[in-house]
Amino acid sequence: MSHRPPTVVTRGRAVPDISTRTVPFGEWETWVRITEPDEPRAGALPLVVLHGGPGMAHDYLRNLDELASSGRTVIHYDQLGCGKSTHLPDASADFWTPQLFVDEFENLVAALGLVDYHLLGQSWGGMLGAEIATRRPNGLRSLSICNSPASMGLWSEGAAELRALLPEDVQATLTRHEAAGTLMHPDYLAASEEFYQRHVCRVVPVPDDFQRSVDQMEADPTVYHTMNGPNEFHVVGTLRTWNIIDRLDQIEASTLVVAGEFDEATPITWQPFLDRISTVTSHVFPGASHCTHLEQPETFRSVIAAFLAQHEH
16 A cells, blocks of 8 residues: 655655655564655665664654655655554564574565665664564675674673763662663653663654654564563563674675764764674764764764765766
């Protein structure tokens, strides 16, 4: 099922066409959102966007649609288990693996008939992007790893360092409720918010797109709670031992690594990308945190657009 609205012109500027469809993935379905430029630019390859979480849906990354203004198609999709794709709340914990999402991506690329393309992943999406890139798919022309770790062990180390900088009473509240297992207590959630406002999204109030992703995850937290855990800094899910460092030298695609100055993805978490990928460059956004694309949207898109333009062929 798809829907393609007509091109709309607002104040003399053409608005890109946005269509949606579902792609069969085994017995399930992957929901896809495709933004096509009003004026395609010759040689501009499509960009596929991988959202984070796992299980946070595409909404909070929707402003990357603006990259279509450079003449390229932008493709968002909701990964299995969240958003508008098939939900599987009764699936066992061992069902939710990185390979599942690699398979879903490969299925999507084949279904959409993509020959050459760019790939951008944010947070977990960058981890997934790295997993995909180690398989060396023929059509992958570049990889943008945004606000992502190369191992969850390093992520937890970085989170512990940031957590130690929180006010002492906040730290005590977090520790007390984690020990008691009362992770949904209002005091624990309020204390968690201190971390989020410093290191996840520094825009107050948070943008509507971000809140939509949060709301849908909380409505069905299966994937996030199973793979990650209850929040960003208390990682107790199946991904807690994930580590791609020893496989990074298998990545051949030109790679850009970006992060924010105050990012929960601290420098120790993404330094292995710089050390082990031969075709890598990096950019740190001063004053930004984990959701750099929401905090500094125009600057973020400018950096990404420039990188994509350099690697069309």
